[in-house]
Amino acid sequence: MQNIKLIIEYDGTNYHGWQRQKNAVTVQEKIEGALKTLTGKNIILTGAGRTDAGVHARGQVANFRIETLKIPLERLPLAINSLLPEDIAVKHAERVPEDFHSRYWAKGKVYSYYILNSKMPSPLLRYYSYHFPRPLDIEKMRRAGSYFVGIHDFSSFMASGSSVKTTVRSINKFQLDKEKDLIRITFQGDGFLYNMVRIMVGTLLEVGEGKLPPEYIPEVLRAREREKAGITLPPKGLVLERVLY
Amino acid sequence: MQNIKLIIEYDGTNYHGWQRQKNAVTVQEKIEGALKTLTGKNIILTGAGRTDAGVHARGQVANFRIETLKIPLERLPLAINSLLPEDIAVKHAERVPEDFHSRYWAKGKVYSYYILNSKMPSPLLRYYSYHFPRPLDIEKMRRAGSYFVGIHDFSSFMASGSSVKTTVRSINKFQLDKEKDLIRITFQGDGFLYNMVRIMVGTLLEVGEGKLPPEYIPEVLRAREREKAGITLPPKGLVLERVLY
Numbered sequence: 022m023q024n025i026k027l028i029i030e031y032d033g034t035n036y037h038g039w040q041r042q043k044n045a046v047t048v049q050e051k052i053e054g055a056l057k058t059l060t061g062k063n064i065i066l067t068g069a070g071r072t073d074a075g076v077h078a079r080g081q082v083a084n085f086r087i088e089t090l091k092i093p094l095e096r097l098p099l100a101i102n103s104l105l106p107e108d109i110a111v112k113h114a115e116r117v118p119e120d121f122h123s124r125y126w127a128k129g130k131v132y133s134y135y136i137l138n139s140k141m142p143s144p145l146l147r148y149y150s151y152h153f154p155r156p157l158d159i160e161k162m163r164r165a166g167s168y169f170v171g172i173h174d175f176s177s178f179m180a181s182g183s184s185v186k187t188t189v190r191s192i193n194k195f196q197l198d199k200e201k202d203l204i205r206i207t208f209q210g211d212g213f214l215y216n217m218v219r220i221m222v223g224t225l226l227e228v229g230e231g232k233l234p235p236e237y238i239p240e241v242l243r244a245r246e247r248e249k250a251g252i253t254l255p256p257k258g259l260v261l262e263r264v265l266y
Numbered sequence: 267m268q269n270i271k272l273i274i275e276y277d278g279t280n281y282h283g284w285q286r287q288k289n290a291v292t293v294q295e296k297i298e299g300a301l302k303t304l305t306g307k308n309i310i311l312t313g314a315g316r317t318d319a320g321v322h323a324r325g326q327v328a329n330f331r332i333e334t335l336k337i338p339l340e341r342l343p344l345a346i347n348s349l350l351p352e353d354i355a356v357k358h359a360e361r362v363p364e365d366f367h368s369r370y371w372a373k374g375k376v377y378s379y380y381i382l383n384s385k386m387p388s389p390l391l392r393y394y395s396y397h398f399p400r401p402l403d404i405e406k407m408r409r410a411g412s413y414f415v416g417i418h419d420f421s422s423f424m425a426s427g428s429s430v431k432t433t434v435r436s437i438n439k440f441q442l443d444k445e446k447d448l449i450r451i452t453f454q455g456d457g458f459l460y461n462m463v464r465i466m467v468g469t470l471l472e473v474g475e476g477k478l479p480p481e482y483i484p485e486v487l488r489a490r491e492r493e494k495a496g497i498t499l500p501p502k503g504l505v506l507e508r509v510l511y
Contacts, residue, residue, distance in 0.1 A: 032389040077390060098386055112386045141343055141357045144277040145322060145505075149390065260390075 075256030320501030469496035
């Protein structure tokens with residue numbers, strides 16, 4: 022039995038997220054379909070994490086098990102890609118230990134959220150950024166974001182109605198870069214709650230606009246109430262950059 | 267009479283270029299349609315230059331004349347954009363002298379061509395870059411590109427069958443940047459012949475691959491034969507960045 026790990030990039034615009042579901046087209050289903058054509062087997066992919074409808078990935082990870090792979094491993098990405106639509110591509114394939122599990126073995130994830138901070142929208146970035154037309158205080162946003170770093174109960178930053186064993190997560194890196202009008206906010210953490218990045222960035226925008234002081238973030242964390250945090254930003258600005266093992 | 271200059275960004279993927287034509291959807295026609303709705307007048311836009319089908323623009327310029335504009339100039343971009351599809355946006359509007367003409371007054375243009383140099387294609391960049399999977403020698407490409415700078419007869423780098431008064435053009439800047447897998451090649455010149463940037467970059471790729479030495483560029487220029495130059499790259503990697511006045 023071989024266990025194969027794939028690194029996958031996709032444009033999430035036209036998908037109902039990563040995970041297979043009835044009556045909706047998903048990325049997982051597309052890749053499983055390509056693998057079925059390629060191998061003749063019903064292959065089940067294990068993804069490192071679900072991404073929601075409209076969210077992109079530059080480095081999603083998934084693995085699958087197969088008795089024998091009939092094509093050389095280094096040709097597998099090209100072979101799969103030839104059967105996939107242009108908005109999904111396998112970037113890399115490698116053999117991993119038999120007990121490797123994309124989700125359980127993941128030590129962390131890196132997500133970026135892109136904000137276009139300009140008066141006018143950008144046609145060239147319309148699918149890959151959230152357009153925010155009012156001025157933002159970048160330094161205040163940096164200060165606010167640094168409060169997310171550490172081990173916290175993030176229940177204020179989780180979509181209400183989600184059920185998880187624990188809402189404690191560890192963020193070990195926060196970074197905000199700005200190049201011209203484009204702001205990129207990156208979080209690295211051991212795991213993320215449902216909608217967590219989109220709510221954290223939504224709250225940072227309120228700080229950037231001057232509606233809330235940076236010091237409000239620790240208060241929101243302590244409150245453990247979804248209502249204290251900002252809005253959930255749209256999925257199109259979010260990219261799963263990397264899964265760490 | 268007022269003369270109004272617009273700066274326009276568009277994603278050219280779904281258009282048959284800038285210039286209005288019968289039986290094909292163009293960017294010019296879309297904006298003229300929005301202006302008609304907004305002003306009630308049949309407005310003719312003068313563009314700084316045609317961009318071909320599939321070519322993008324971050325800074326196309328066009329002007330139009332109107333008796334009286336009924337909305338404040340600073341609100342014009344938002345008003346037009348509300349009537350445009352998401353892949354076209356007016357970024358800026360200003361009043362210019364009555365004899366300003368987007369094309370005749372243009373002193374130069376800046377074009378960029380984007381090449382994704384990676385083994386695997388990128389779904390997130392698929393509409394905005396040309397995917398070239400083999401290794402490239404960047405330094406050789408830089409040396410080759412520097413031969414374009416100056417005043418030359420560029421007829422070797424013009425689509426065959428074009429008719430122009432003169433094929434002499436002046437390129438005053440060539441730049442090649444690489445960030446990770448993405449190469450951006452920028453030309454600034456007083457004007458460009460039909461398909462000129464796409465053919466110049468097509469030729470640079472042959473140099474980058476080692477098929478031609480950098481010193482071959484001056485030879486191609488001297489030959490004044492289209493067949494001596496490389497292939498015409500696809501439009502999707504090309505962006506009209508700026509028009510200079």
